Amino acid sequence: MTSSLPAAVLWDMDGTLVDTEPYWMAAETPLVESFGGTWNHEQALSLVGLGLDDAARILQSAGVRLPTTEIVTRLTDNVIDRLSTDGVPFRPGARELLFGLRAAGIKTALVTMSLRRMATHVVDLIDFDAFDLVIAGDDVDRPKPFPDPYLQACAALGVDPARTVAIEDSPNGLRSAIAAGTVSLGVPHMVSLTGVGAHALWPSLDGRTVADITDLHTAHASSKEIN
Structure with a gap:
């Protein structure tokens, strides 16, 4: 052949x-906790590979009382900040x-x-x-x-x-x-x-x-x- x-x-x-998955997970936990909810590793794993809007809706079901677009913006900003500080973790x-x-x-x-x-x-x-x-x-x-x-x-x-x-x-x-x-x-x-x-x-x-x-x-x- x-x-x-x-x-x-x-x-x-x-x-x-x-x-960058750990960066996303690190951003999710304080966001959920800021609304009085809890967020564990298994829940974070359930978001791996999802579109951000779908992930935001799951976070809303965990208690995050924000519009989908604002959740996506906050998470993205957090991860970008980590990348800017730490560089690209290939x-x-x-x-x-x-x-x-x-x-x-x-x-x-x-x-x-x-x-x-x-x-x-x-x-x-x-x-x-x-x-x-x-x-x-x-x-x-x-x-x-x-x-x-x-x-x-x-x-x-x-x-x-x-x-x-x-x-x-x-x-x-x-x-x-x-x-x-x-x-x-x-x-x-x-x-x-x-x-x-x-x-x-x-x-x-x-x-x-x-x-x-x-x-x-x-x-x-x-x-x-x-x-």
Whole structure:
């Protein structure tokens, strides 16, 4: 079988490219507690991979008496402040793989349910030209797990979803990538991805190269047989 470079590699952001999930969780707890509620780790995990509006509604059910838009704004501002102070906390191997993909001339897109202003803040902190495109949560009508974010990214890049690889760390993200018809790669972080239906699950991106992504794409782009 001849190896085939993917037309593009599509990256989730929070928990996949950067380890910002703890930042979100750290912002959620004091927000809930400020309204007299409680917020535990299991509840925080239930928000991983959700669109921000959906996450805000869950926080409202936990007692946060604020409009959805204000909850999203407060959480986003808090996480941006942490990023500005601490820099970009890349997941293991993510920066190196992303840099390698760019060096190989492969198109890349960031496909995240975070707000565009946060996504562009992260991209601006990366010390090389990392992405051809950013699709954020406020750019789409339907968030992950709907296929819309990945379909919109592929349309903007001018590529067939079947010729792309999407990298995700959450069940909702993977469901979106699978529904869009990409070759889906799960790299679990805080929640299990077993049984979601990814074409492959890697425990980490550490040590992974363009050759690994190419082999994954070659193995699944034609058959599209879900493991």
